[in-house]
Amino acid sequence: MRLVRAEWSRFFARRFTRIMVVVVLGILGLILIGVGASSHQPNPAVIAQAEAQAAEVRTQVTAMRAQCEEEQRNPGAVDPNQKQFGQLPPGVTCAQIFDPAQVRPEDFMPHVFSFADEAPDLLKAFGGVLTLFAFAVGASFIGAEWSSGGVMNQLLWRPRRLRLVTGKLGTLLVAIATTTIALMGVWIAALWGLATLRGRMGEVTSGVSQSMGLTGLRALALVLAAGAIGFAVASLGRNTATAMGLAVGYVIVLEIGTRIVLEVAEVIKPEKWFLSTYAMAWLNQRVIFTEWRHCRYDTTGNCQSYDWAIDMKQASIVFGSILLVSVFAAFLAFRQRDVT
Amino acid sequence: MTAVLEIQGLRKTYRRRWRAARQALDGFDMVVEAGQVHGFLGPNGSGKTTTLRTLLGLVRPNGGRMRLLGYELPAHLPEVAGRVGAIVESPQFFGNFSGRRTLNLLATAGGVPKSRVTEVLELVGLRDRAGERVKTYSLGMKQRLAVASALLKAPELLILDEPANGLDPAGIREMRDMMRGLAASGVTVVLSSHILNEVQLICDSVTIISRGRRVAAGPVSQVIAAQDQGEWRVRVADHVKAAAIVAESGLSVTVNDDHFVVRNLTEPAQVTRTLAAHELWVSELTPLTPDLESVFLELTGTTPESGHHRQVDEAVQV
Numbered sequence: 001m002r003l004v005r006a007e008w009s010r011f012f013a014r015r016f017t018r019i020m021v022v023v024v025l026g027i028l029g030l031i032l033i034g035v036g037a038s039s040h041q042p043n044p045a046v047i048a049q050a051e052a053q054a055a056e057v058r059t060q061v062t063a064m065r066a067q068c069e070e071e072q073r074n075p076g077a078v079d080p081n082q083k084q085f086g087q088l089p090p091g092v093t094c095a096q097i098f099d100p101a102q103v104r105p106e107d108f109m110p111h112v113f114s115f116a117d118e119a120p121d122l123l124k125a126f127g128g129v130l131t132l133f134a135f136a137v138g139a140s141f142i143g144a145e146w147s148s149g150g151v152m153n154q155l156l157w158r159p160r161r162l163r164l165v166t167g168k169l170g171t172l173l174v175a176i177a178t179t180t181i182a183l184m185g186v187w188i189a190a191l192w193g194l195a196t197l198r199g200r201m202g203e204v205t206s207g208v209s210q211s212m213g214l215t216g217l218r219a220l221a222l223v224l225a226a227g228a229i230g231f232a233v234a235s236l237g238r239n240t241a242t243a244m245g246l247a248v249g250y251v252i253v254l255e256i257g258t259r260i261v262l263e264v265a266e267v268i269k270p271e272k273w274f275l276s277t278y279a280m281a282w283l284n285q286r287v288i289f290t291e292w293r294h295c296r297y298d299t300t301g302n303c304q305s306y307d308w309a310i311d312m313k314q315a316s317i318v319f320g321s322i323l324l325v326s327v328f329a330a331f332l333a334f335r336q337r338d339v340t
Numbered sequence: 341m342t343a344v345l346e347i348q349g350l351r352k353t354y355r356r357r358w359r360a361a362r363q364a365l366d367g368f369d370m371v372v373e374a375g376q377v378h379g380f381l382g383p384n385g386s387g388k389t390t391t392l393r394t395l396l397g398l399v400r401p402n403g404g405r406m407r408l409l410g411y412e413l414p415a416h417l418p419e420v421a422g423r424v425g426a427i428v429e430s431p432q433f434f435g436n437f438s439g440r441r442t443l444n445l446l447a448t449a450g451g452v453p454k455s456r457v458t459e460v461l462e463l464v465g466l467r468d469r470a471g472e473r474v475k476t477y478s479l480g481m482k483q484r485l486a487v488a489s490a491l492l493k494a495p496e497l498l499i500l501d502e503p504a505n506g507l508d509p510a511g512i513r514e515m516r517d518m519m520r521g522l523a524a525s526g527v528t529v530v531l532s533s534h535i536l537n538e539v540q541l542i543c544d545s546v547t548i549i550s551r552g553r554r555v556a557a558g559p560v561s562q563v564i565a566a567q568d569q570g571e572w573r574v575r576v577a578d579h580v581k582a583a584a585i586v587a588e589s590g591l592s593v594t595v596n597d598d599h600f601v602v603r604n605l606t607e608p609a610q611v612t613r614t615l616a617a618h619e620l621w622v623s624e625l626t627p628l629t630p631d632l633e634s635v636f637l638e639l640t641g642t643t644p645e646s647g648h649h650r651q652v653d654e655a656v657q658v
Contacts, residue, residue: 148435156424
């Protein structure tokens with residue numbers, strides 16, 4: 001417990017942590033300013049005009065639905081030249097295609113920030129930013145200790161190495177979780193404030209709240225995994241630069257370089273080779289890609305593009321494996337290596 | 341007396357990727373008795389720091405036995421770590437923390453009351469600079485901070501690797517006084533240093549290591565006396581002729597620029613008598629009592645030779 005107290009104090013006293021928190025707040029602030037700038041609070045005249053347009057479109061949609069249903073009911077009774085819809089695919093109804101309730105006045109107004117519609121996606125963006133923060137802070141937390149001789153000093157006090165490294169990693173994760181939750185609260189409050197001042201709340205149903213809650217939890221899990229991986233890689237290399245270099249190298253060589261090569265070579269499903277895909281899949285529960293380079297032939301012999309997806313289960317396997325391997329290797333090295 | 345530190349046959353080989361393995365310790369032995377200030381001497385690369393690191397659990401030995409405060413190491417190191425204060429090699433601290441915060445963090449992790457931090461800062465002379473960032477400290481101040489961190493636990497055994505490194509003359513003297521004070525209060529001090537006149541002044545006993553093996557050990561006076569070859573410096577007007585005469589009388593003589601040295605001389609009057617018989621009058625007859633530095637250089641085979649650039653691994657291996 002004493003070690004946890006000391007590490008906790010060290011985490012928040014470190015200048016790097018404070019700078020990174022300021023950087024994160026800066027990035028989130030810029031996103032907020034961008035969203036706020038693109039949001040236009042409608043005046044009553046704009047709202048009235050949008051409602052009138054929506055009502056007009058609803059009438060058109062209702063009429064089209066009626067015609068569609070008539071064509072489906074009596075296909076032979078309608079003049080072939082007047083037919084607009086033909087036979088619908090099995091399981092698809094006219095009511096699904098032409099639903100007047102889907103026509104909303106918001107669709108006819110300039111962009112208005114809607115908390116209910118946009119906050120979930122902005123929470124995912126928050127998760128992405130915090131993931132980078134956690135990786136850097138986690139790497140620096142142990143990397144600076146190694147390079148400054150702090151680990152050696154602590155080993156002179158606490159020779160039980162596994163306990164020391166476990167205490168350090170555990171405290172780091174609790175500190176990152178605390179920081180993330182606090183910043184997430186600030187972020188949601190800021191979006192709430194933005195909706196109140198320059199947008200609208202929209203329909204914040206229990207479903208939206210629950211979805212945001214789950215997205216927040218998934219973001220937190222990703223952030224913690226990134227922190228632990230950063231910690232592990234920096235501990236293996238005994239300095240922060242190892243982890244940061246690996247991260248930058250990964251982005252340049254794989255995320256950019258290899259992506260270009262795979263696309264030029266027209267490799268099938270290239271997205272499955274990149275961690276960013278799995279991060280998106282984790283935050284979104286699933287990401288769907290359309291494969292158009294290597295089409296599938298349908299029964300009529302036409303080349304059709306097709307969709308494929310990566311879901312959060314696959315993402316959890318990828319990140320879980322990286323996490324386990326890196327942390328296990330770091331702990332093993334910490335326990336065995338000569339501190340010279 | 342009770343031995344607080346015992347090492348027998350300690351071996352350590354550093355295995356390095358793509359390079360040949362290097363044997364740092366090759367059956368090294370060492371004993372330090374309680375309450376002593378013990379000097380641990382050796383040329384660069386002789387294995388001093390490896391020995392200290394191995395004792396403190398930072399490096400894994402390949403063989404041998406170690407006991408610290410009566411406990412077998414490394415198995416029981418956690419039980420004695422709280423009673424041993426140490427600084428190993430150059431002091432390293434996180435530069436952006438102040439000296440006080442650095443010690444506070446160590447004290448918090450080690451369960452030491454904060455009041456002890458103030459005490460040790462006062463003791464090492466950093467009281468008024470404790471609030472400044474460590475990266476603004478001079479080497480000597482960092483050294484003082486390192487000593488403060490080692491003293492934080494109020495240790496029974498204090499291991500100091502080059503504690504005078506970077507200290508100003510006053511700091512060296514303060515360090516010496518502090519070590520004497522600690523030894524007087526019952527703390528055993530193991531001091532590794534290259535400032536041999538300091539070691540001779542402070543230490544009760546020494547161990548000298550060369551290329552991973554012990555070449556001498558014991559009370560300082562005994563180690564020096566063991567190397568005393570009964571040498572006398574003789575100055576006389578025609579020292580070459582005089583040296584030849586003394587050599588003819590059966591004594592071992594070495595001729596230098598303006599004097600000669602007689603070795604294994606038990607009765608100095610023999611020289612004056614012999615030379616006087618040839619009407620050569622001695623102007624100086626001085627015993628060449630070795631000091632720790634000359635003994636060290638002799639035992640480790642590291643005496644500088646004019647025109648020869650000695651390499652780090654060129655030392656005596658026993």
